[in-house]
Amino acid sequence: MPIGEITRGTTNTNRLRRVDRFISTVPALRLSADPLVVDLGYGASGVTAFELQQRLARFRSDVEVVGFEISPDRVRTATEQLEAVRAGSTSFAPDARVSFALGGFETPLPHGRRAAVIRAFNVLRQYDESEVADAWTRMVARLQPGGVLVEGTCNEIGRVASWVSVTSAGPQTFTISLRLSEIEKPSIVAERLPKALIHHNVPGQPIHALLSDLDRAWQHNAGVGVYGATQRWLASVEALDAGGWSILGARSRRRLGELTVPWAQVAPV
Template structure:
């Protein structure tokens, strides 16, 4: 079946968006997935559910091209009125299409970013959505891990994010990212957990234990606060990494990030 003719899959989101809202996620993608985009023959990225205005798609193109100059971005929206409103912003490397989780493109993208899209769905619906999106990613092969799905949630002005990165094989990592000056304790990020984890922040679940340990490491790192919130965060993450599979290093921690393997935080059951 021609993907362009397929009926869009999904429901219309609230459409809330703001300039620079997704800057932390974009910078992480450029830093960690940029090499894959450069290796791709045709590095296509999808901004899925970009909302009532096209700012996040415009910004995604700008940020990806710092890492992969040939990158193209396609904004995909299930609301046709939003697509029509975005059309005047099309330019070289940027297009907008009507569609949903089926991803109405002939090619399989190197990146799908779905930010603040799945929070409105039921947890029981999530596995099917993930499977559908991962199946649309560029496949793994010789010298490539394949495309990347980045699915997560942030606040309205982009100070606090949590996102899950998935490859064609499924979930890989969870990243917590914040503007450090806005943070009282790491568990403040719990309110931005993606749908897969938001209801699992309860005793007995791994994500709850992780945030509890992160708060404890943050408290232990209080003496470093005199050097600034960044140094306190770095120290806390270094301590956290003694017991949790942190997969990044100081260069990312300095940005107010920490990335952990998915299997360490995945829900029980």
């Protein structure tokens, strides 16, 4: 039996574009001899799996995406959507390497295959925090050597998101991604933190310190906003870096509204 609980199934076109953009940079995908990516818990529509394959194919033309759901009805719906894709009646390539199957955290890939990347978005939000570690362990066990689990949450239209990158060595990084032109302050992401962090956004916890420092830097650099939200964000991130936070990733990623730090700096204490 599939391991997990049926999610609400909320699915919107382009909802996961921010995390997909991040996944396209993951070395495990770019270097894999078998660029297999799992979309775990894709919801009531298979559209996020098709979008994921379409985006990643720009960097790995041979990428393959398998969508897993624990609801037979959702698998049936996504398979019908796949038939429409194969018939050429959608905007997706008729030969897109996408398939759907019944499965949960156990990620039952056939023939002993393992995934280079597993994307599990808006899946653990309904679970108790005590269940997160076990879910991570189950999914990571289905990764290729060097593979990555990207687990997180976003809002309904995908403009506020955050996620954790997890490997066989445990959680490695934490990332925030925001549509900068629409935020009053960066801590809006507090509503969309991964389950492992969302209940720890309180004084005395590292994640609270990060979001508080980020808000202060954003406010301090309000004047830079005359040059655009991106410049204000870059100045804010630089302030965090100068203040002792270890900011990871290239400047080009930050320009997209991303901020990545080592997991060790935000892990609950």
